[in-house]
Amino acid sequence: MKPRFLTGLLSLLMPAMVLAGEYDLTVDRVKIDTGDFVKEGIGYNGKSPGPVMRFKEGENVKINVTNNLDEMTSIHWHGLILPFDQDGVPGISFPGIKPGETFTYEFPIQQAGTYWFHSHSGFQEPDGAYGSIVIEPEGREPFRYDREYVVQLTDKHPHSGDRIMRNLKMMPDYYNREQQTVGEFFSDVSKNGLMNTVSDRMAWGGMRMMKADVEDIHGFTGLINGKGPSQNWTGIFEPGERIRLRFINSSAMTYFDIRIPGLDMTVVQADGNNVQPVSVDEFRIGVAETYDVIVRPKDEQAYTIFAESMGRSGYARATLAPEEGMEAAVPQLREPARLTMADMSGMAGMDHGSMSGMDHGNMDMNSSEGMSGMDHSNMEDMDHSDMSGMDHGSMVMGKEGPSDPFYAKGSGLVPTAANGGKFLSYADLKAQDPLYEDREPTREIELRLTGNMERYTWSINGVKYEDADPIRLKYGERVRFKFVNETMMTHPMHLHGMWSILDVGADQWNPIKHTVSVQPGTTVYMETEVDGPGQWAFHCHLSYHAAAGMFRKVIVEGGPESTQAKTDVIAKDGGEV
Amino acid sequence: MSCIRSIVAVSFLASIGVSTAVTAQEMISDTTARKQPLTTWGVQFEEFEYRYSDDDEELGVWNADAFYGTDDFKVRLLTTGEYEIEEQAYETLENQLVGQIPISKFFDAKAGVRFDTPEGPDRTYAVLGVAGLAPQWFEVDANLYVSKDGDSSAEIDAEYELLFTNYWILSATLDATVAFSEDEEIGVGKGLVSTETGLRLSYDLIDRAFSPYVGVVHERKYGDTADLAKAEGGGTEDWFAVIGARIAF
Known part of the structure; x- marks a missing residue:
């Protein structure tokens, strides 16, 4: 990559109107050493994770991707706004990159921030084919920092992606090692009484659902920048410096709860878009999301970056230290999360007869509905500045345990900060610079997130991708997507090519994201300005959910005059396709 | 363009x-x-074990299935056998080949053929069955068999797993067979034919791929079938100590 990068640098120095950089990536078989195990995998330029690709806003990039594998590959630039045929999804953007072939991506960089890239072919991404993207903005950033590090997480598993998928299909609980045991039954009896415990077990058994079904895949080693907990990736700092940490969750399946004991984190960016700074003690990063935080360690000591998986089945760990080799204490994993009946409330066809003993916390889901689902058109008289200035932090600890408007009321998944402090909620995210004018959506599309854990089938509106028609959007419209999670799992929904404006009730300050987590038993709304002609992928970013069918193709019909040519006619007059 | x-x-x-x-x-x-459609496959030996009975009978036993297919249609091969080690003969040897389709959220229907080729007379049956997960986590497999000669029987298998820990698992199994007509040649009387109950304590040693276990199995014949066995000079009830492994790949 170096010589090409030099040309890139040269072109930066040239007083040209438009910047252009050329980059090379090879897709290679690599060895991945997690400290716990060594595994054959896939990487870029001989390594997994691949390099940090550094671009500049306004630059036109040309990326030559050479496939050194003996199978097809592809690279998707996650979160980048680009022409659809450069988006890198085989079967939707382009046919893919054949073994031995070099494919050249060319697109203008029209944004800044932290993003990532990964293969969109088979299970190459869980097998190691991912890297990070850092785009320097044209203008000044609204926050200052002295140093920056990419902190890219993954959940590296000793099994290959293909094998994991097959095992899940054979036995959906193959990897789940936090299931309820006889011991837990007795400890619940002593806590809640025999009858309550029995009726609770009967209610769940009646549904044939597991309270422990928080994470499908256990047994991974959490990696940060390719390093396992024992290898301890370390970022060096000088006391007093502001450090920008660009967190990227490149996991196949795992949400992480991240904290740095002893340091406040100021969240300044989510999914590449600046947000109004919010100071937190801990945050949850969904699969495929990014969060940029600024920390300012004042003392000459080491700090542990601790990332516990949402289901507490594993963790990743890294260190910030004034010098290499220093370490701080590594916290213990907290108790595994357990789903509650509230998390099941979205379930269709649930046998309510068998649920008489349960806590009907689900009935009271209006907090999330009310928050994100309210009809803003009827609220013109309301003072919206009050709205966005609302202290959502105060909603975090209610009388009945923690709550968060983006979780079902009474959900067992609501995160709390280990130190009792502030845990980031989606409700805290407010755009720093809205990209679009706020306007009424032209229509609403309901997407029910559906599935069957026992068969390990995942779908949208009950239909798997293989049987589904594309979702058709019209260029220029503003679509309001209504996600209704009818499953007991959390789904990070990722729309390619166009921004997902997450409705947190802040109107024009709603944050602009590329991946939106939908918790079990909740309804979440996002709006999309349909400004990307062509066709795009839209899917749950949990690798094995996407592969099992929770995936759609979106076709954007029409476009600016110049692009309105019949796109189903291929250019035969030269050019490289 | x-x-x-x-x-x-x-x-x-x-x-x-x-x-x-x-x-x-x-x-x-x-x-x-x-x-x-996602095509997948799997092989599971629910039982792969050595049995030692209370009257010193030694058996090698397996109960396995292999499948290939999609969510909508799978082909499944089910095989079960009891090999008498001393006599070097198969006490039972059943192979089924069935097609399987989902019929409800938790249950599949199966149809196919079953070939019994133990020591002694062979039998071929048509099979119709349902298999799936019943409420409260009972794995159930119920089948109806009709032989070429028109003899019919039904078999129900149920299994429940109790997790002492997430690795130490006690599984309880019950198989029961009922015949709707007598097939004297193979020692089957009308009515409740036999039951096999088992308790196996396993430890997941390698993922869920290899889980060694020890256990006890109780086999019993009933009614006319028991009478037929007695007439042959055989027993009607056996207790076995078993040692083996659950295997999946």
């Missing part, structure tokens, strides 16, 4: 100087594996 995406094209032309680099890309249709 240079009109496609002229905005992009213009910036590219300006910058990179490639004259027709940006061309229309067909809105291709998805023919990748993702758009195809």
